[in-house]
Amino acid sequence: MKTSLPLRLLNVIGLIIVVAIFAMPFIWMISTSLKTLGETMIFPPKWIPDEPIWQNFMDAWNSGPFLQYFINSVIVSVGILIFQFITVIPAAYAFARYEFRFKNALFGLVMVTMMIPAQLIFLPVFLNLSEWGILDTLWGLILPFATSAFGIFMLRQTFKQVPEELLEAARLDNSTDLKIMMKIMVPMAKPTLITLGLFNFITHWNDYFWPLVMTTTEKARTLPVGIAQLRQVDGGVAWNILMAGNVILVIPILIIFFFAQRHIIRAFTYTGVK
Amino acid sequence: MNLAKSSYINEVSEGEKPRSIKLTKWRPYLLIAPAIIVFLVFFIQPIFYMIYLSFHEWNFISPDKTFVGLENFIVLLSDPMFLQVIRNTLMYTFFTVLLSISIALLMSIWLNRQGWMYSFVQGAVFSPHIISLVSIAMLWMWIMDADYGLLNWVLSLVGINKVPWLTEPNIALASLIIIAVWKNIGYYTLIIIAGLQSIPKHLYEAAALDQTSGIRRFTKITFPMLSPSLFFLTIIGILDSIKVFETISIITKGGPLNSTNTLVYYIYENGFIFFKIGYASAAGVILLVILGILTLIYFKALSKRVHYQ
Amino acid sequence: MTKIQLKNVSKAYGNSKKVIDNMNLEIRDGSFTVLVGPSGCGKSTTLRMIAGLEEVTSGEIWIGDQLVNEVAPGKRGISMVFQNYALYPTMTVRGNIEFGLENMKIPKVERKKMVEEIAEIVDLTEFLDKRPQNLSGGQRQRVALARAMVKKPKVFIFDEPLSNLDAKLRGQMRTELIQLHKRLGTTFIYVTHDQVEAMSMGDEIVILDKGNIMQQAAPMEVYHNPENQFAAKFIGIPAMNVLPIAMLERNIGKMTDGRIFHVGFRPEHAEIQTAKQTTSGVHLPCEIMTMETLGSETLYLVNSDAGQFQVKSFHNPLMNTKKVHVTIPFDKLYFFDTQGNRVYTDGLPFEWRDEKVREEVLV
Numbered sequence A: 001m002k003t004s005l006p007l008r009l010l011n012v013i014g015l016i017i018v019v020a021i022f023a024m025p026f027i028w029m030i031s032t033s034l035k036t037l038g039e040t041m042i043f044p045p046k047w048i049p050d051e052p053i054w055q056n057f058m059d060a061w062n063s064g065p066f067l068q069y070f071i072n073s074v075i076v077s078v079g080i081l082i083f084q085f086i087t088v089i090p091a092a093y094a095f096a097r098y099e100f101r102f103k104n105a106l107f108g109l110v111m112v113t114m115m116i117p118a119q120l121i122f123l124p125v126f127l128n129l130s131e132w133g134i135l136d137t138l139w140g141l142i143l144p145f146a147t148s149a150f151g152i153f154m155l156r157q158t159f160k161q162v163p164e165e166l167l168e169a170a171r172l173d174n175s176t177d178l179k180i181m182m183k184i185m186v187p188m189a190k191p192t193l194i195t196l197g198l199f200n201f202i203t204h205w206n207d208y209f210w211p212l213v214m215t216t217t218e219k220a221r222t223l224p225v226g227i228a229q230l231r232q233v234d235g236g237v238a239w240n241i242l243m244a245g246n247v248i249l250v251i252p253i254l255i256i257f258f259f260a261q262r263h264i265i266r267a268f269t270y271t272g273v274k
Numbered sequence B: 001m002n003l004a005k006s007s008y009i010n011e012v013s014e015g016e017k018p019r020s021i022k023l024t025k026w027r028p029y030l031l032i033a034p035a036i037i038v039f040l041v042f043f044i045q046p047i048f049y050m051i052y053l054s055f056h057e058w059n060f061i062s063p064d065k066t067f068v069g070l071e072n073f074i075v076l077l078s079d080p081m082f083l084q085v086i087r088n089t090l091m092y093t094f095f096t097v098l099l100s101i102s103i104a105l106l107m108s109i110w111l112n113r114q115g116w117m118y119s120f121v122q123g124a125v126f127s128p129h130i131i132s133l134v135s136i137a138m139l140w141m142w143i144m145d146a147d148y149g150l151l152n153w154v155l156s157l158v159g160i161n162k163v164p165w166l167t168e169p170n171i172a173l174a175s176l177i178i179i180a181v182w183k184n185i186g187y188y189t190l191i192i193i194a195g196l197q198s199i200p201k202h203l204y205e206a207a208a209l210d211q212t213s214g215i216r217r218f219t220k221i222t223f224p225m226l227s228p229s230l231f232f233l234t235i236i237g238i239l240d241s242i243k244v245f246e247t248i249s250i251i252t253k254g255g256p257l258n259s260t261n262t263l264v265y266y267i268y269e270n271g272f273i274f275f276k277i278g279y280a281s282a283a284g285v286i287l288l289v290i291l292g293i294l295t296l297i298y299f300k301a302l303s304k305r306v307h308y309q
Numbered sequence C: 001m002t003k004i005q006l007k008n009v010s011k012a013y014g015n016s017k018k019v020i021d022n023m024n025l026e027i028r029d030g031s032f033t034v035l036v037g038p039s040g041c042g043k044s045t046t047l048r049m050i051a052g053l054e055e056v057t058s059g060e061i062w063i064g065d066q067l068v069n070e071v072a073p074g075k076r077g078i079s080m081v082f083q084n085y086a087l088y089p090t091m092t093v094r095g096n097i098e099f100g101l102e103n104m105k106i107p108k109v110e111r112k113k114m115v116e117e118i119a120e121i122v123d124l125t126e127f128l129d130k131r132p133q134n135l136s137g138g139q140r141q142r143v144a145l146a147r148a149m150v151k152k153p154k155v156f157i158f159d160e161p162l163s164n165l166d167a168k169l170r171g172q173m174r175t176e177l178i179q180l181h182k183r184l185g186t187t188f189i190y191v192t193h194d195q196v197e198a199m200s201m202g203d204e205i206v207i208l209d210k211g212n213i214m215q216q217a218a219p220m221e222v223y224h225n226p227e228n229q230f231a232a233k234f235i236g237i238p239a240m241n242v243l244p245i246a247m248l249e250r251n252i253g254k255m256t257d258g259r260i261f262h263v264g265f266r267p268e269h270a271e272i273q274t275a276k277q278t279t280s281g282v283h284l285p286c287e288i289m290t291m292e293t294l295g296s297e298t299l300y301l302v303n304s305d306a307g308q309f310q311v312k313s314f315h316n317p318l319m320n321t322k323k324v325h326v327t328i329p330f331d332k333l334y335f336f337d338t339q340g341n342r343v344y345t346d347g348l349p350f351e352w353r354d355e356k357v358r359e360e361v362l363v
């Protein structure tokens, strides 16, 4: 079936409008980040500043201990990633490949945990952390996410799909369980692990709620919390500085997205696709 | 010759102690232990702790917690402010989910095509989903700025006067819903597209032979076949919206006049700003009940679905 | 000595019924033993218990003079070739072959030498650095073989290794396996449900049914001398005809041996003719129902008043006749009791009636 030219044109215009709705805000963000404070207060607004003010980025960066925030963000995101691989892989392997007492009950526990959001338990966890003296430390940001119910669930599915024969072949090859897991299962689950890794990294890099709640001073804060605080710098809102800060936060993720679009989309839509 | 061979067997079994199959009995528990411990310490225990706290009065600073029975719940449920918070949360959730799914359904039918153009548009639509909510909140705060914001400028092009998006109690919650929908649509669209692509082609071929109209094709084939995806999205959407925090904390702080205060923000406010730990915990228990019911519905339906297949 | 013994071995999965019931089996050192039987009869289970992949519920398994019930699979000196090859997809061919050696802690230099040697033997040298996904079915099968051989096991076990190959390749691999067995002289245990494979490859056949051994013997022995109706019917194409005596008695006369319940004969031992024969044997007037000509042989399905049965003939097909005579020589008759076990008799176990009586029936 061929559609007529006007219809096709309409379609393309429609697509352009859709892209505009979703891309324009980001362009606006970048545009603002290069303006002077005065230029942000013009109506109708200017899209292209007279002269790009790169200094805004320096100002944003220097308005707080951003190097510290950045390092904290990296430590937290990467730390969570490492912990999760250490805890999720063996658990998923056990759930996929062993029969043991209480297996179903324990897996039920995992599924229940999957449905408990941080927003539900932050208050008691806060009280616990303060009791244990790890409030306002990076540990408080990492340990609660040291494992992932969703990760266990997803990786278990993948492990279950590995043909039984392969594991039997390995057992006959006198392989230890640990070696079966690391040399056969894990390499076969590589796509899932990449997916999980990306999902986790992005989620925790972006996270604002938990670090906001679990930190009381600058020393353990992460980038999103720091950026959110730019707002409170002085009386009025310096939108140019604020947007510059957000560009710093957003650009790395957009770049990753640009290069790994497929993987990231897979990572974030996995649950729905099932 | 034979002797030599048999000694070889013995050597193997003595050199390294033969690993008895029965000794592996504890291994699975060892493998899951780290994960389970984290769950118990950071997810399960806190739930019970929260329930415990909800029956007490405590300001976090004083050393003792006084048992007050159901008082926290009684105060909570008779507090008009809390009732408004519940109402806000339900409104926000209802409209966010409804709008996100309806728009995404239309978009997905439109965008479910091959070609670089469509995959580019899909990517663009999806991009807000991976951006930090901090940035989304601040960006939209700026876009919705009444005086110099992008949104009012666009509206001025079509002759609409400046709208006080975030400062007017009647509008602010709707503004937050718009932001949430904008963020959600891409994710929802991609999930529905995946659902569309899993509908067997032969169903449509049969319909084409019967000369079924486009609308009937949608109501008789597409929509029923999509219903699992739509159901999933509804649940995910509700769970996700009910725990909204970031945009409220950054943009409105629950205002103006409590018009955008929602459950999680309310818990946060009471616990971390007013130090009413017991009271906040009671609100948390109410959130727990809501989430519990949703989860139950979800798993019930999920197990049914598995049954059908 | 690497003979394998199963002593009173039983196996039940979970709490369900036993799939192997008190099995006693001895597999000779150096033999090529084929386990054969219908689907679900417990062939794989038996094999997997020997390999240690499945625990026995009760009983003992001996490999050589070692009780291996508690020995891990990797330590039993066994190599296995699987139906779906079970090659590690994330490793190269070299990695696949080397994996077992690595686990045996063999030094790297030696490993490399062994891998290359074996690759030479199975003709895979140029594929060593490819991944199994990029190989053909036959090549994958050879990798699986190489992986099994390189460990120099005392016993090879195969679970339907050829069932995924096409007919031509299957024939070829069959010959290669037979040659391999000759060259290595190690014990081979081979599972199949294909009786052609069983007959052509094994020097010993173990016929299983519902977890019980029906017969264990050399292929030709099973063919000529089946111990029971099951073995008789399982080996041979087409299967042995087995008719209830009640229907045959009209033609051959009353049974004198009360144990006998069924009489069997092989389709290829029955003679089919247009005219009545005078040779001694059971004569049956028959009607041809269907006929399949296969070139060198012809397969008839015939109907007699003793029932329907098949006849295989190596003569030219009988084209324009319906009514025929079938003769089964007396020495080609097999007798079975109510349990289906073979009944051995001295002389004929029935009253041999006069030819004349039969003539009357014929008219």
Ligand SMILES: Nc1ncnc2c1ncn2[C@@H]1O[C@H](COP(=O)(O)OP(=O)(O)OP(=O)(O)O)[C@@H](O)[C@H]1O
Pocket: C013, C019, C037, C038, C039, C040, C041, C042, C043, C044, C045, C046, C193
């Ligand atoms: N893991 C298992 N759990 C429960 N029952 C099993 C299991 N494996 C096999 N069985 C049962 O044990 C019986 C024997 O199975 P087995 O796999 O040994 O048959 P087989 O002779 O190899 O058949 P096939 O020719 O189809 O491979 C079957 O009835 C089967 O259903």
Ligand SMILES: [Mg+2]
Pocket: C043, C044, C045, C159
């Ligand atoms: Mg089998």
